[in-house]
Amino acid sequence: MKNYVIGLDYGSDSVRAVLIDTENGQELASDVCHYKRWGNKEYCNASINQFRQHPLDHIEGLESTIKAVVAAGKVDPSQIKSICIDTTGSSPIPVTADGTPLALTKGFEHNPNAMMVLWKDHTAINEANEINELSANWGGENFTKYEGGIYSSEWFWAKILHVAREDEAVKNAAHTWMEHCDLMTYLLIDDKDLKSFKRSRCAAGHKAMWHEDWNGLPPVEFLEKLDPYLATLRGNLYDETYTSDVVAGNLNQEWATRLGLTTDTIIAVGTFDAHSGAVGAKIDENTLVRVMGTSTCDILVSTKEIIGTKTVKGICGQVDGSVIPGYIGLEAGQSAFGDVLAWFKETLSWPLDNLVYTSNLLSDEQKVQLKAEVESNFIKTLTQQAEAIPLSESIPTALDWVNGRRTPDANQGLKSAISNISLGTKAPHLFKALINSICFGSKKIVDRFEEEGVRIDSVIGIGGVARKSPFIMQTLANVLNKPIKVAASDQAPALGAAIYAAVAAGIYPNVIEASKKMGSDFESEYFPESDKIEAYQELMDSYSDLAQFIESITK
Ligand SMILES: Nc1ncnc2c1ncn2[C@@H]1O[C@H](COP(=O)(O)OP(=O)(O)O)[C@@H](O)[C@H]1O
Ligand SMILES: O=C(CO)[C@@H](O)[C@@H](O)COP(=O)(O)O
Structure with a gap:
């Protein structure tokens, strides 16, 4: 019996799903959904570089695209072994203690600060400057060192700090914050324990200064110097992170019913679009994969032996396993292309x-x-x-x-x-x-x-x-x-997500083998x-x- 997987790719303007045959990477069906509220420019203000997205845009897109590919592919739901989700990043979103996106709770439905802060939102320039200043001068480890030595306003901590300072109500109501790829993965899985939920290594390592050298996220002593809120928040974030060949959980009953799938379908740990795109395009050592769309993301992989303890200046990070588990993934890019x-x-x-x-x-x-x-x-x-x-x-x-x-x-x-x-x-x-x-x-x-x-x-x-x-x-x-x-491939990131899904489901032993068989030709x-x-x-x-x-x- 054949095995199929679904890759779901959230871009800046739309989300697409692909249904893929794991044997050869053949695309049986694909579907795209443009975000409705985003398309109407709701919750955005380009003049101050504020770009927010309502989680309903993402949830509606998830439901419509997956249903569409399941229907068009005409495969038995029991043959759909796994799903992996990639999204843009750093695109963090505040959530409540039960993992509900804040914008879906009463009183926050139309508050842009309660929504997902899209990667290209640059409202947090001052906060990024503060992080850089402190990292360089606080007398301890410089936590930006594996992120090119400069923290960007496009990233996790700067955005959270900015929103928390601007909006007391959001700050008080947000139990934790999640990267978009983590939130969408969490939404689908059965285990709702937020503390043990498997967050993305790719997102954490490239954007949240997570690194094994300092046992995870920057410590409380550092964060409290930025703002006591961040030190408290750290307790509600995470310690461990996981690569996308790992299972995050099984599809929960509610979403299995909504999507017409079974709870046997596995959900892999989430990741970023550029990194999964590189896998979809058969990235190999010393190959630069450039994702050229609204912006660019430039992705490279190298071995731990070659990179060693060396830090590459001025890029968006070098992270163990962010692209291919076991290899160092390096990311750079242009904010506009x-x-x-x-x-x-x-x-x-x-x-x-x-x-x-x-x-x-x-x-x-x-x-x-x-x-x-x-x-x-x-x-x-x-x-x-x-x-x-x-x-x-x-x-x-x-x-x-x-x-x-x-x-x-x-x-x-x-x-x-x-x-x-x-x-x-x-x-x-x-x-x-x-x-x-x-x-x-x-x-x-x-x-x-x-x-x-x-x-x-x-x-x-x-x-x-x-x-x-x-x-x-x-x-x-x-x-x-x-x-x-x-x-x-028109859908390299979604195909890459499908490749991760196939590995998480045990259909291939690792990402390299899977991408050789399933990756896009040229x-x-x-x-x-x-x-x-x-x-x-x-x-x-x-x-x-x-x-x-x-x-x-x-x-
Ligand atoms: N023929 C073209 N020549 C130059 N730029 C183009 C062309 N077609 C699309 N673009 C640009 O590509 C970007 C969209 O890229 P795409 O990869 O489709 O989306 P995304 O980056 O949201 O994933 C837009 O900024 C658009 O201006
Ligand atoms: O920065 C990253 C990933 O690290 C991207 O998500 C971001 O550039 C958005 O990519 P797109 O322009 O939507 O392809």
Whole structure:
């Protein structure tokens, strides 16, 4: 009898489920659900970088996508052996003593502080600065050392501290906080003991300063110097963490009934999207897997023997087992990648939104048609025209920091800048400059890994941009001066989660064996164009100069 597993992947805007045949990784069915409240921009305020998501968006998405794949796959529920969930991160959410997300309790239904604080929320810049200041100067261990030496406002403790200070009611009502991947896993399992619940090693190690060297989370003595609340909270968090090849529990009766599954289905420990994406794309030693979508996550694995006690400066952490159990997983990334281009598109759309689509000269039907046509041609036409501009022509220099800099050397307070604009600069020139900027930001990350002695033998691209924009991928291959393979799977993170699920269910002995059999093949490869390398190097020098200048004048 065949065995099947489900991978559930929570992205920034939507959640997708895939039903996978464990024998060969074949996808029998997939389904996507866009978050309703998030889509209406509820509970968010981009002007202060506040991005919150209502847990109902996640719960509704879980139910609809899993039901859809179970129905479409037409397999017997008893053959669905296990489920693993990956989510964005660090995306913490406050919960009550019985593990209920606070936003689902009376009085907190519409309070953004009671909701999930999405990874790209940067309201906690001051708190991250405080953590960095204290870590460096308190006279004890620097707990940021395995997280690149700089704690980011995108991460667990900074976000919790910010919300707790801003909202007394949430602070008092929250018994504990969970990463999104842990909460969704906890929701599904039968054992509701919060204290013994198996939290994700990946989330804890990369974002919450959990490390074996100091027996888990930073100690009370350190946390109470930040805020007594964090010291108290620590008692309601966790000591141990687990990799995603481990069973978190069995599916509980309530959710088995809701999903049309049985309580024999195993739920694996949760993880982050980028890390599971790397597994879905068959990551191997010294392979850099770049998840290129709204942001980028750059994932590498290396052996404990090679990394040893060495700490890699300015990245988002090195964690034992965060990608492949038994190996050190290293993470870096850019806070905006596709989002840089999305920002430009939105900016250019102002006259359309305010003058064209509101005009009385067009009927409602014409407006809908026009909008659809513009939408399908916008990025396509800009890309074609940007691609046609020769590198010998004057191209502006831009920085990719529209959402701050995640790595190398996190500084979420940085903002973007564009220089070298003339009367001859048109939208496609700016678009080309922005594409260059996201590729140069990528090169800074690759350079940092290599400077720190982490070898990169090959590069794999996954995610929306990797599959949809050959121009960006070619530019990136030229800028990195390395070939880049693109994974064929549209759903590499969900596939990676399915691979973890298969190992947790005992179908494969380990993640490496499972990913060899179930991981995605490659659909294309981009090679550096030797005649363009030098020109890109010159443009990269201008990027570095501008970056240095902007950083020097940023307070
Ligand atoms: N053809 C394209 N060229 C450039 N950017 C694109 C293209 N298609 C999508 N994007 C960008 O990709 C991002 C979405 O990536 P995707 O991987 O689908 O989502 P997510 O990051 O939420 O998982 C958006 O920022 C969008 O602007
Ligand atoms: O930072 C991480 C993982 O550590 C990601 O969850 C975050 O960049 C979000 O990724 P997406 O842009 O949704 O692919």
